[in-house]
Amino acid sequence: MFADLRIRSLKKMSEIKKxxxxxxASLAGVSIKTVSRVVNGLPNVAExxxxxxxxxxxxxxxxxxxxxxxxxxxxxxILALLYDNPSANYLFNIQSGVLESCxxxxxxxxxxxxxxxxxxxxxxxxxxxxxGRCDGVVLTPPLxxxxxxxSALDKKGTPFIQIAPADRQENYPWVATTDEAASFEITHxxxxxxxxxxxxxxxxPDHKAMATRENGYRRALKDAGISYSRKLVAQGQNSxxxxxxxxxQLLKKQDPPTAIFAAxxxxxxxxxxxxxxxxxxxxxxLSVAGFDDTPIATQTWPALTTVRQxxxxxxxxxxxxxxxxxxSQDKPQLKEIIDARLIVRLSTGTVNAVLRQ
Amino acid sequence: MFADLRIRSLKKMSEIKKxxxxxxASLAGVSIKTVSRVVNGLPNVAExxxxxxxxxxxxxxxxxxxxxxxxxxxxxxILALLYDNPSANYLFNIQSGVLESCxxxxxxxxxxxxxxxxxxxxxxxxxxxxxGRCDGVVLTPPLxxxxxxxSALDKKGTPFIQIAPADRQENYPWVATTDEAASFEITHxxxxxxxxxxxxxxxxPDHKAMATRENGYRRALKDAGISYSRKLVAQGQNSxxxxxxxxxQLLKKQDPPTAIFAAxxxxxxxxxxxxxxxxxxxxxxLSVAGFDDTPIATQTWPALTTVRQxxxxxxxxxxxxxxxxxxSQDKPQLKEIIDARLIVRLSTGTVNAVLRQ
DNA sequence: TTGAAAGCGCTAACAT
DNA sequence: ATGTTAGCGCTTTCAA
Numbered sequence: 001m002f003a004d005l006r007i008r009s010l011k012k013m014s015e016i017k018k019x020x021x022x023x024x025a026s027l028a029g030v031s032i033k034t035v036s037r038v039v040n041g042l043p044n045v046a047e048x049x050x051x052x053x054x055x056x057x058x059x060x061x062x063x064x065x066x067x068x069x070x071x072x073x074x075x076x077x078i079l080a081l082l083y084d085n086p087s088a089n090y091l092f093n094i095q096s097g098v099l100e101s102c103x104x105x106x107x108x109x110x111x112x113x114x115x116x117x118x119x120x121x122x123x124x125x126x127x128x129x130x131x132g133r134c135d136g137v138v139l140t141p142p143l144x145x146x147x148x149x150x151s152a153l154d155k156k157g158t159p160f161i162q163i164a165p166a167d168r169q170e171n172y173p174w175v176a177t178t179d180e181a182a183s184f185e186i187t188h189x190x191x192x193x194x195x196x197x198x199x200x201x202x203x204x205p206d207h208k209a210m211a212t213r214e215n216g217y218r219r220a221l222k223d224a225g226i227s228y229s230r231k232l233v234a235q236g237q238n239s240x241x242x243x244x245x246x247x248x249q250l251l252k253k254q255d256p257p258t259a260i261f262a263a264x265x266x267x268x269x270x271x272x273x274x275x276x277x278x279x280x281x282x283x284x285x286l287s288v289a290g291f292d293d294t295p296i297a298t299q300t301w302p303a304l305t306t307v308r309q310x311x312x313x314x315x316x317x318x319x320x321x322x323x324x325x326x327x328s329q330d331k332p333q334l335k336e337i338i339d340a341r342l343i344v345r346l347s348t349g350t351v352n353a354v355l356r357q
Numbered sequence: 358m359f360a361d362l363r364i365r366s367l368k369k370m371s372e373i374k375k376x377x378x379x380x381x382a383s384l385a386g387v388s389i390k391t392v393s394r395v396v397n398g399l400p401n402v403a404e405x406x407x408x409x410x411x412x413x414x415x416x417x418x419x420x421x422x423x424x425x426x427x428x429x430x431x432x433x434x435i436l437a438l439l440y441d442n443p444s445a446n447y448l449f450n451i452q453s454g455v456l457e458s459c460x461x462x463x464x465x466x467x468x469x470x471x472x473x474x475x476x477x478x479x480x481x482x483x484x485x486x487x488x489g490r491c492d493g494v495v496l497t498p499p500l501x502x503x504x505x506x507x508s509a510l511d512k513k514g515t516p517f518i519q520i521a522p523a524d525r526q527e528n529y530p531w532v533a534t535t536d537e538a539a540s541f542e543i544t545h546x547x548x549x550x551x552x553x554x555x556x557x558x559x560x561x562p563d564h565k566a567m568a569t570r571e572n573g574y575r576r577a578l579k580d581a582g583i584s585y586s587r588k589l590v591a592q593g594q595n596s597x598x599x600x601x602x603x604x605x606q607l608l609k610k611q612d613p614p615t616a617i618f619a620a621x622x623x624x625x626x627x628x629x630x631x632x633x634x635x636x637x638x639x640x641x642x643l644s645v646a647g648f649d650d651t652p653i654a655t656q657t658w659p660a661l662t663t664v665r666q667x668x669x670x671x672x673x674x675x676x677x678x679x680x681x682x683x684x685s686q687d688k689p690q691l692k693e694i695i696d697a698r699l700i701v702r703l704s705t706g707t708v709n710a711v712l713r714q
Numbered sequence: 715t716t717g718a719a720a721g722c723g724c725t726a727a728c729a730t
Numbered sequence: 731a732t733g734t735t736a737g738c739g740c741t742t743t744c745a746a
Contacts, residue, residue, distance in 0.1 A: 020723055031733045044731055066489045067427035068723035071738050092445035108490055110465050132423045133465055240656050269656055276658060299597055299626055301633060377739055388717045401715055425739035428722050
């Protein structure tokens, strides 16, 4: 009866009061330093000792207190993911990729929305690391392209990595895709279907990466000997609705385009919707192409020809590179470029001879 | 000239070596305890002292080290958001809502994907808090409905809150919406348009919250004196594609439904797509309703009649309630129910007399 | 209103 | 191979 009580009370203790490294050390009959060695997988521990310590750890259900580890080692083992108003899908893919690398290397991930127009942004981010909330930051577009932020981080020594920056500096760490080449390719695809009046819908002006896509478009036109016309370029805001109004604008012109390449899928889906409303059939009367291969690309009718960027992989690489920098003294890998690829679906087709003139 | 040098070197110091509470204390000529009081806004500090300390803080650009605060106070001021394979949009809304409350109350947010089928899930989550990686966890569906997890957290004293649990226990903290009532309402809407053969597409079987939606559907049928028919219920998996195949299944039956209510928008969009492929016009030949009011609801053609759940608000309340529990001794608010509401768009219409028979 | 001293639970430098 | 001794930078008694 007494025995029973004692056991119960011991059980309760191990539930309520957490075991510390000292408890483990005394139970195993070693010093705390040895426990520390075992916990951290460091060398110079005899096999027998290691075993004894592990048993003690097991018995006490010991888990090292992270705050103490962090304070003593002056590291948080946390990465912060910074973003400003991304699409849900983009963020989801980025976050998943970053998390993969974090989990694989024992880091936690903090999510931190920002405002890229905030003048105190740099201070905010630097403090994040300064206070020990994180060891380094992952920057996503459009934050990857805030010059003042990047240079401040660099100057203050806050570890960072840029995801898909438009302007790719030699001396900063970043990860990107071959998006310009893919834009060239998708435009070239339209050209090869016989299209000559190919319109382009720009993305949100604050997202410099969107400009890269226009570069590919223009390069492909030039390559095909088609002169670039301002009248065939409309400004969008990345949203479905902005795609609708840009399409309306473009299609009501004198010589309307026979193909429209929108800088992202949402806007391209808006184009299809606008075309439907005007009684145009896609792709018979109008070819439409998007960019990103988001879920919406297979949910429009017809499904969108688009470009798939390996966003998740890009984010995974980004976090890996950042962590490698944090975990090792020497400067490791600095940048990485991942292939984007054209995906042809039913929204693009041979140009309609009648419309072509 | 010397002065210049000295200033520059001071500047550099404050950039490189972070000031600690001791530096502030000696500069202000007070004890570190007083600095601590000022930093934490505690009472019992003379106004003049407070001012002197603040000036010192300013001059040294002092930021309290979080790891030290956390270790000493045995609190991390971090919440963990747990999720298992949610849709990008759902996660985005939840995360935004939780972040609002976190930011408002000085908490950071950790994101932590889980596997709800993992037998060690409870240990994993308990350790999260046990190790001091977070002070409490926010559970999203389907994790909100893992009984073993909930009871283990409760037993071990790991603070948690459930978002949208299907089974709503009196003694656990949770936040939910009036989703059953909204399902009733949307079904009733179809009935009032003259529909009698109203099909239902179930959501993913692991998401018990989806079952709630079926309850509302059945209650509305009963209320209208329509007998429930198994033949008019198909199983989906929450995805667009599963909506397509469920619709194909339902529409090829002998007495096909004149209306289909899918448990979420993605599946409803799949229904519209399938209907298009079969040459059926929506809503003339088939009324379609969804649930959630995700972006896709306004991007289908015609746009979806659906239910808007204030997911973001729900998540915000959840985090607020959890933080209140963490920050105060006494048991504060335990649960909250937020209104969901019907949104009628063009995908539902009067039943086609010919089809009705 | 203020402060001294004792931790919080670990890591790191330096013995042994 | 193992232990000793200082911290890391705060919060928390408990005095004054």
